[in-house]
Amino acid sequence: MNNLIKKIPLYQFARDSVFNFPYWVFCLVGHIPSHIMRNFIYRYVFRMKLGKGVKIYKHLDCYEPSKIVIGDGSIIGNDAFLDGRAGIYIGSNVNFSGWVKVFTRQHDMDDKNFKVVGGPVYIEDRANISSCSIILPDLRIGKGAVVMAGAIVTKSVDDYNIVGGIPAKFVRMRSKELEYDWTKLRAIPFH
Numbered sequence: 014m015n016n017l018i019k020k021i022p023l024y025q026f027a028r029d030s031v032f033n034f035p036y037w038v039f040c041l042v043g044h045i046p047s048h049i050m051r052n053f054i055y056r057y058v059f060r061m062k063l064g065k066g067v068k069i070y071k072h073l074d075c076y077e078p079s080k081i082v083i084g085d086g087s088i089i090g091n092d093a094f095l096d097g098r099a100g101i102y103i104g105s106n107v108n109f110s111g112w113v114k115v116f117t118r119q120h121d122m123d124d125k126n127f128k129v130v131g132g133p134v135y136i137e138d139r140a141n142i143s144s145c146s147i148i149l150p151d152l153r154i155g156k157g158a159v160v161m162a163g164a165i166v167t168k169s170v171d172d173y174n175i176v177g178g179i180p181a182k183f184v185r186m187r188s189k190e191l192e193y194d195w196t197k198l199r200a201i202p203f204h
Contacts, residue, residue, distance in 0.1 A: 035059075043072040064105065066196035069093075083107075084138065086195035099131050099150065104138035106195050110162070115148045137172070139191045157191050 042054050048068055055061040055069065059078040063069075064085035072092045075081065080097035083089065084105035091111045095101055099117035103109075118131040132151030136142070140154045143162040148154065153169040160166055161177030161184065170176050173187045 039078065040074065043074065046071075064196075066198060068195075068198075070111070086198065088195065089113075090144070096150075100133035101136075102133065103136045104140065104156070106139045106193060107136055108141045110142065110144040110146075112145045113142050113148075114146070117150045119150055139193070157187055157189065159187055 039059060042051055042059075045051050045054070048070060051069055051071075051073075052063060052067060055073075055078060056063050061078045062082040064083060064087065066086045067083050067089075068087075069083075069089045070091040070093075073089060073095070074093070075095040075097055077097035078095075080100045081095055081103075082101070083103045084107065086105055087103055087107040087109075089095075089103075089109045090113060093109055093112070094114040096114075096116045096118060101115055101117060115134055115136075116131070117134055118129050120127050121130045124130075130150070134148055134150065135153040136148075137154060137156040137158070139157045141159045142148070142154070143160055143164070145163045146160045146166065147164075148160070148166045152166065154160065154166070155170050155172035155174060157173040158170045159175040160170065160181060161175065163179070164177045164181040165179045166176065167180040170181070173189050175184045175187050176182060177184050
């Protein structure tokens with residue numbers, strides 16, 4: 014058992030702590046009880062590209078926030094995870110429910126060196142990503158598409174398709190007559 018526990022040299026601990034400091038700060042920002050204040054910090058400190066009227070709820074976690082673009086009136090629910098390493102592009106009036114995870118990188122299980130593969134994720138206008146959904150790298154969620162709760166999306170989803178399951182499969186079409194605009198939705202200042 015003692016062989017499994019290695020002592021980390023102090024210099025390595027200090028180096029790793031300094032290297033990870035921005036990530037620690039980002040995690041702390043998610044606990045600020047005002048999404049107006051959080052959005053200000055995400056936009057001006059972490060360089061996320063946020064459109065007009067974007068609402069990001071508590072406990073957002075992400076990699077490389079400067080590579081994440083969120084369009085006007087979109088809502089990111091509580092406890093979301095956004096892996097911005099290859100870029101995430103979220104359109105306008107998109108709704109993410111709580112606990113959604115979007116990945117842009119993963120390992121190739123069949124590669125002898127277990128290399129990292131992936132690509133950007135595009136989520137088009139008025140898409141709805143329901144609670145506990147997982148979106149894997151290098152795909153597109155079409156305009157007005159719906160990902161049902163708990164689904165794992167492994168392939169692109171066409172416009173106005175509703176998908177669900179593991180892996181996500183077509184369930185039915187959604188109405189194409191969507192007119193909602195959340196850019197003017199009044200925010201509750203503290204939540």
